[in-house]
Amino acid sequence: MKAITASALLFVILLGALFIYVAEDIPAFGDPYSPANRWVNLSIGIDARNHVLESLNEGVVPDALVSEIKNRGLPLPEGYKVERGGEEEGWKGWDILIPKGEMFYPNLEKYYFIMNEGNRLWVYRYSVPVRWEERCEEEMDLPNMVTAGLADYRGYDTLGETTVIFTAGVSVILLLRRRGKL
Amino acid sequence: MRVRGKSKEHGQEHKYKHKRDVIVTTIARLMIPFIQMYALYVMVGTEGAGGGFQGGVVFAASFVLFVTAFGITKGRGRFPESWNAALSSLGLYFYAGIGLLCIILSLFGAQYLNYGALPLWEIIGRPETRGLMITFVVEVGIAITVMAVFTSIFFDLAWKGEEDKEDNKEEGGE
Amino acid sequence: MMEWLIAEVFAKYNYWVSIVLMLIGFYAMIAKDNLMKKIIGLNIFQTAIILFFISLGDVSIGGWGGGVTEPIVKGALPWETGGIVEHGVVYANPLPHVLMLTAIVVGAATTAVALALVIRIHEAYGTIEESEIIEKEQERELP
Numbered sequence: 001m002k003a004i005t006a007s008a009l010l011f012v013i014l015l016g017a018l019f020i021y022v023a024e025d026i027p028a029f030g031d032p033y034s035p036a037n038r039w040v041n042l043s044i045g046i047d048a049r050n051h052v053l054e055s056l057n058e059g060v061v062p063d064a065l066v067s068e069i070k071n072r073g074l075p076l077p078e079g080y081k082v083e084r085g086g087e088e089e090g091w092k093g094w095d096i097l098i099p100k101g102e103m104f105y106p107n108l109e110k111y112y113f114i115m116n117e118g119n120r121l122w123v124y125r126y127s128v129p130v131r132w133e134e135r136c137e138e139e140m141d142l143p144n145m146v147t148a149g150l151a152d153y154r155g156y157d158t159l160g161e162t163t164v165i166f167t168a169g170v171s172v173i174l175l176l177r178r179r180g181k182l
Numbered sequence: 183m184r185v186r187g188k189s190k191e192h193g194q195e196h197k198y199k200h201k202r203d204v205i206v207t208t209i210a211r212l213m214i215p216f217i218q219m220y221a222l223y224v225m226v227g228t229e230g231a232g233g234g235f236q237g238g239v240v241f242a243a244s245f246v247l248f249v250t251a252f253g254i255t256k257g258r259g260r261f262p263e264s265w266n267a268a269l270s271s272l273g274l275y276f277y278a279g280i281g282l283l284c285i286i287l288s289l290f291g292a293q294y295l296n297y298g299a300l301p302l303w304e305i306i307g308r309p310e311t312r313g314l315m316i317t318f319v320v321e322v323g324i325a326i327t328v329m330a331v332f333t334s335i336f337f338d339l340a341w342k343g344e345e346d347k348e349d350n351k352e353e354g355g356e
Numbered sequence: 357m358m359e360w361l362i363a364e365v366f367a368k369y370n371y372w373v374s375i376v377l378m379l380i381g382f383y384a385m386i387a388k389d390n391l392m393k394k395i396i397g398l399n400i401f402q403t404a405i406i407l408f409f410i411s412l413g414d415v416s417i418g419g420w421g422g423g424v425t426e427p428i429v430k431g432a433l434p435w436e437t438g439g440i441v442e443h444g445v446v447y448a449n450p451l452p453h454v455l456m457l458t459a460i461v462v463g464a465a466t467t468a469v470a471l472a473l474v475i476r477i478h479e480a481y482g483t484i485e486e487s488e489i490i491e492k493e494q495e496r497e498l499p
Contacts, residue, residue, distance in 0.1 A: 004386070004387055005387045008383055008386040008387035009383070009387070011386070012379050012382060012383045012386075015379065015382070016375065016379050019375045019378075019379075020375065023368065023371045023372070023375065128451070129449050129450060129451050132450055132451075133447055133450070139313065140312075140313025140314070140317075141313055141314050142228050142313055142314060142317065143228070143229060143230075144227055144228055144229070144230065144231070144232075145447070145450040146227075146231075146233070146450050146453045146454055146457075147227040147228060147232070147233050147317060147321070148313065148317070149450055149451070149454045150233065150234075150454050150457065151316070151317045151320045151321065152297065152313060152316070152317070154454055155281075155295045155320075156295065157454075157455075157458060158277075158320075158324065158458070159277055159278070159281075159295075161458045161461060161462070162273065162274055162277060162323075162324055162327055162328075163274070164461075164462055164465060165327060165328055165331050165461060165465055166270060166271075166274060166327060166331060167465075168331065168335070168465035168466075168468055168469055169270055169330070169331035169334055169335060171469055171472075172334075172335050172338055172339075172468055172469060172472045173334070173338065175469075175472045175473065175475075175476060176338045176339070176342055176472055176475065176476075177338075233457070235457060235460075235461050328461075332464075335468045338472070339471060339472070339475070342475055346479075
């Protein structure tokens, strides 16, 4: 064998061993509570006393939670709403919907999720794909979430990408044509 | 010497010979319209899987089948150079133009690609159709650009191959 | 032994497949001489990354990887379930699909420009084996 083949093989085996060593710690895919799809744990927790639960049922977030959320710099503007949610899947919690100031689009959006677990209240934050899946049919009348995401929610990426295609076409023309001939 | 108003397409400058086969030409004649119809179906990616990029690539594949069956000189006659420049810029104009239209029509109130600012619901009647209509225009624009670019790349590479083969044959013969 | 095998190898089979493909493509890019084989190695590498990313978007509730449909809303077409949108259907995460569409197209554009460059190199040197090109370059530089 030549020198470069043997050294490339050795390098690839070492790289493979590194990947396998890293892959042991990654969780199995299809995780039921996969955070990228449902929520992100904000690790704010206060004790669940009776008056706190009562105020949540009435629709007002208690002051301890409000001050903790604002200390981290997360938004909680005036005009929010509290609803009970998540009971179809068996979780007990409350959704907090906050108004987003977007022009020409419907306004209230699910933002935080408060869950009662082991006598403490934990705060989670809904992630962006949840909004896609819930609002796609009513905002845009399209069943296909992927096309709606490409053209509307992620429109800037698609614009840059069409420019990349155009540039590739132009550069092949510049490389392969000479003066006078093709 | 150039005649005013008509320029020589460089497909007719040099004719490369191509041997035709009966089976391949017959099947190509049957299949090409159906492939293009399928490309139009995939291009409208609203009710099922599909989208702009996928539809444009399937359309370009029909040009590849044409060149395989009928020879590259005839293929270049069907997709001349002037079309290439026009079509590949047209798709990009559609996309960027819709964005600018949103700024202009809402009198500088909305941002660049905010589709809600177009007064579509006065014409059509349902406010949700803004997404449907805009996705039509955007997807068709992307598909036109992708189709023109991929076809032009294929023609460039294939034309160069024929030229090299001819040069080698001349050198080998001498 | 059996539990370790099931937990580490069979439950994460998407990571293993993607790693093997990635290493095959990487080896082809480094160790082969012919320039066309290097371009094919680049393509295999990109495909492995795309597969890995899309397999991350799988969600399963109550079970081992079952019961997730593609991200197209079921029941929205009038000939499926009479036009009423169903509840309780779990959809896969649509975000990786969107990002990987862009990645596929960029890969195709890169391959096209690489092929044009290989044609130019063949015109200039007369060969596309990498070792012969290096020899010709070294011969030229000797005074």
